[in-house]
Amino acid sequence: MTGSTPAPFTADDYRARMERAARSAADAGLAGLLVAPGPDLVWLTGYTPTAVTERLTVLVLAAGQDPVLVVPTLEAPDAETAVAAPVLTLRDWTDGTDPYAVTAALLAKDGRFGISDNAWAMHLLGFQRTLPDSSYTSLTDGLPMLRAVKDDAELELLAAAGAAADATFEEIRKLPFAGRRESDIGRDLADLLRRFGHSQVDFTIVGSGPNGANPHHEVGDRVIEHGDMVVLDFGGLRDGYGSDTTRTVHVGEPTEEERKVHDIVRAAQEAGFAAVRPGVACQEVDRAARTVIADAGYGEYFIHRTGHGIGVTTHEPPYMIEGEEQVLVPGMCFSVEPGIYLPGRFGVRIEDIVTVTGDGGRRLNNTTREMVIVD
Amino acid sequence: MTGSTPAPFTADDYRARMERAARSAADAGLAGLLVAPGPDLVWLTGYTPTAVTERLTVLVLAAGQDPVLVVPTLEAPDAETAVAAPVLTLRDWTDGTDPYAVTAALLAKDGRFGISDNAWAMHLLGFQRTLPDSSYTSLTDGLPMLRAVKDDAELELLAAAGAAADATFEEIRKLPFAGRRESDIGRDLADLLRRFGHSQVDFTIVGSGPNGANPHHEVGDRVIEHGDMVVLDFGGLRDGYGSDTTRTVHVGEPTEEERKVHDIVRAAQEAGFAAVRPGVACQEVDRAARTVIADAGYGEYFIHRTGHGIGVTTHEPPYMIEGEEQVLVPGMCFSVEPGIYLPGRFGVRIEDIVTVTGDGGRRLNNTTREMVIVD
Numbered sequence: 006m007t008g009s010t011p012a013p014f015t016a017d018d019y020r021a022r023m024e025r026a027a028r029s030a031a032d033a034g035l036a037g038l039l040v041a042p043g044p045d046l047v048w049l050t051g052y053t054p055t056a057v058t059e060r061l062t063v064l065v066l067a068a069g070q071d072p073v074l075v076v077p078t079l080e081a082p083d084a085e086t087a088v089a090a091p092v093l094t095l096r097d098w099t100d101g102t103d104p105y106a107v108t109a110a111l112l113a114k115d116g117r118f119g120i121s122d123n124a125w126a127m128h129l130l131g132f133q134r135t136l137p138d139s140s141y142t143s144l145t146d147g148l149p150m151l152r153a154v155k156d157d158a159e160l161e162l163l164a165a166a167g168a169a170a171d172a173t174f175e176e177i178r179k180l181p182f183a184g185r186r187e188s189d190i191g192r193d194l195a196d197l198l199r200r201f202g203h204s205q206v207d208f209t210i211v212g213s214g215p216n217g218a219n220p221h222h223e224v225g226d227r228v229i230e231h232g233d234m235v236v237l238d239f240g241g242l243r244d245g246y247g248s249d250t251t252r253t254v255h256v257g258e259p260t261e262e263e264r265k266v267h268d269i270v271r272a273a274q275e276a277g278f279a280a281v282r283p284g285v286a287c288q289e290v291d292r293a294a295r296t297v298i299a300d301a302g303y304g305e306y307f308i309h310r311t312g313h314g315i316g317v318t319t320h321e322p323p324y325m326i327e328g329e330e331q332v333l334v335p336g337m338c339f340s341v342e343p344g345i346y347l348p349g350r351f352g353v354r355i356e357d358i359v360t361v362t363g364d365g366g367r368r369l370n371n372t373t374r375e376m377v378i379v380d
Numbered sequence: 381m382t383g384s385t386p387a388p389f390t391a392d393d394y395r396a397r398m399e400r401a402a403r404s405a406a407d408a409g410l411a412g413l414l415v416a417p418g419p420d421l422v423w424l425t426g427y428t429p430t431a432v433t434e435r436l437t438v439l440v441l442a443a444g445q446d447p448v449l450v451v452p453t454l455e456a457p458d459a460e461t462a463v464a465a466p467v468l469t470l471r472d473w474t475d476g477t478d479p480y481a482v483t484a485a486l487l488a489k490d491g492r493f494g495i496s497d498n499a500w501a502m503h504l505l506g507f508q509r510t511l512p513d514s515s516y517t518s519l520t521d522g523l524p525m526l527r528a529v530k531d532d533a534e535l536e537l538l539a540a541a542g543a544a545a546d547a548t549f550e551e552i553r554k555l556p557f558a559g560r561r562e563s564d565i566g567r568d569l570a571d572l573l574r575r576f577g578h579s580q581v582d583f584t585i586v587g588s589g590p591n592g593a594n595p596h597h598e599v600g601d602r603v604i605e606h607g608d609m610v611v612l613d614f615g616g617l618r619d620g621y622g623s624d625t626t627r628t629v630h631v632g633e634p635t636e637e638e639r640k641v642h643d644i645v646r647a648a649q650e651a652g653f654a655a656v657r658p659g660v661a662c663q664e665v666d667r668a669a670r671t672v673i674a675d676a677g678y679g680e681y682f683i684h685r686t687g688h689g690i691g692v693t694t695h696e697p698p699y700m701i702e703g704e705e706q707v708l709v710p711g712m713c714f715s716v717e718p719g720i721y722l723p724g725r726f727g728v729r730i731e732d733i734v735t736v737t738g739d740g741g742r743r744l745n746n747t748t749r750e751m752v753i754v755d
Binding site: 031041047055056059078079080082083099100101120121122123125126127129130141142143145146160207208215220221222223308309311320326327328 | 412416425431433434453454455458474475476495496497498499500502503505506516517518520521566581583594595596597598611683684685695701702
């Protein structure tokens with residue numbers, strides 16, 4: 006049940022993406038791209054090998070050359086079922102032969118190539134050994150915006166995934182929290198995401214009380230109590246595209262301080278969103294959100310970047326972080342998710358996926374950002 | 381629910397493994413090891429990050445140096461819960477700082493390092509950029525036997541995983557095959573593996589009729605018919621250690637040719653197993669199995685290597701393949717799985733996990749290798 010993503014793209018769509026990628030590579034001074042199994046390969050071909058092993062699978066793209074997918078002979082029948090197979094040349098290699106030599110025959114000997122971030126180091130070393138005059142850059146460094154600008158079909162899929170995550174939040178807020186474990190709520194979130202059409206759940210963070218102060222805490226056995234703040238951050242893939250939203254709820258009435266911290270984070274999220282428009286640098290989104298939190302005196306408790314891109318993965322460029330000068334382009338999609346984390350006490354984070362429009366931003370998550378009181 | 385593997389190892393066990401790995405690296409002329417999240421890191425520390433992202437997590441091992449785990453600040457609280465945490469130094473880095481500089485400070489500037497096969501190319505490029513005089517080899521190339529020799533506790537876990545896979549086969553053979561889809565049988569196999577204690581199912585190959593002739597076919601929608609050969613190849617992880625076994629069953633009475641092909645594969649599997657003993661090169665196991673099939677006239681239809689190692693993964697060195705001169709050492713564990721694949725018709729494969737003993741081999745799978753007739 007592998008070989009293709011459920012997203013409604015045709016071989017022609019993939020051909021257009023591969024051509025665009027090859028041209029972008031040439032424009033960036035690269036002799037070609039080496040695309041590994043994972044999100045880059047899914048986006049360019051719709052193909053996902055059954056399992057990623059030490060056996061080399063790589064898509065070779067270069068301007069003016071037909072795309073070639075190098076695959077283990079054993080996996081060739083699967084690759085032939087990929088949606089993009091009709092617009093690809095398959096080059097298979099058998100156990101015991103050298104897959105790097107097979108690939109190198111397709112490459113300029115002294116070229117500089119972009120390679121998928123998540124390609125295996127073992128394979129990069131194989132290319133470097135086989136073509137000692139070649140050089141490499143990761144796709145995030147060399148061509149960071151390869152998948153960043155979404156077309157209309159992709160935006161529709163991202164909006165649908167966002168709506169499914171919103172529906173999940175609307176259901177979870179009705180359920181009892183006090184007396185149940187974080188892991189129970191996490192299971193509910195996963196079930197709801199699947200019920201609303203997700204094929205894959207990537208994370209269900211339920212950070213109650215002090216656990217909320219660890220932004221990457223997932224779920225634990227802690228029993229949620231009356232009076233807890235609870236960070237709920239969840240998402241996954243629906244029809245091949247990602248969702249990711251965070252709301253922080255409170256069990257019963259919050260204290261004044263809890264309400265104040267939530268208000269600051271909400272204002273920071275609003276400021277980050279308001280900064281989104283074409284031509285603005287990513288770091289400006291981070292600065293806009295961070296300034297609100299710093300001005301309120303909580304700067305040292307906002308310990309991560311403001312956002313990350315989303316598409317065929319739930320975590321990709323562009324990053325909303327100080328130092329990122331990439332400018333926003335209509336069609337980009339990313340999270341705006343400031344937070345405040347008070348060690349040993351509680352955390353608050355509010356996150357929407359936002360897409361860049363012609364003159365501003367549009368949220369793909371639309372549940373209330375007011376603090377929701379749960380039971 | 382991450383941060384540690386369920387395997388019953390202590391911090392001292394991990395310290396011993398890390399010391400052994402650092403010594404092996406020094407013996408192999410390496411200045412140290414860079415260990416990425418995945419099986420190497422699990423085996424050395426018991427630690428698995430919640431999610432593997434572009435954020436660098438790496439264990440640095442070098443002889444005479446304390447082990448250091450470089451982690452994103454966000455993930456430090458998780459890393460602190462790892463079983464090996466008490467015998468590790470954690471070095472965290474924050475978004476916006478350079479994790480390669482943090483790591484490079486721990487490394488000899490012109491050293492040669494072993495790096496996990498599955499480390500991200502992006503991270504290897506970061507090390508190469510930061511330390512331009514350093515060089516690298518994949519662990520499979522530089523230290524292929526790092527995890528290959530299992531200790532008694534590991535062998536017990538592998539034997540238990542094998543017994544669970546055997547129990548799965550004993551149940552599946554009782555179920556009806558004809559009229560059901562491959563995907564139904566696949567689901568049954570997964571359910572049974574879990575019922576017998578597996579926490580993770582890695583693959584459930586159900587190759588019926590012509591689908592059996594593709595060794596890497598997983599499961600499809602094909603309805604199994606009376607008269608089909610069906611290749612059943614399944615496994616996963618139980619208590620952190622792998623299972624992997626294959627039996628080929630027949631729905632109703634086989635033809636003479638089907639029986640003959642099955643007999644050849646069974647004899648080849650027996651010959652491969654019989655070749656297992658300390659001091660023999662891996663390629664001799666492959667040759668022993670392959671010769672039986674070639675002598676019977678089916679050599680061109682045995683299109684993969686004879687076996688692969690197993691441990692904390694279901695697929696790792698050593699490989700039983702022509703050209704592999706590594707000698708067998710007591711405690712190594714690997715598959716012996718010859719097959720014959722007749723395109724468009726059917727396939728037969730028989731696979732046991734075998735461990736090397738003081739004077740031969742011991743099978744960790746013990747269901748019958750005679751052809752089983754199912755309904």
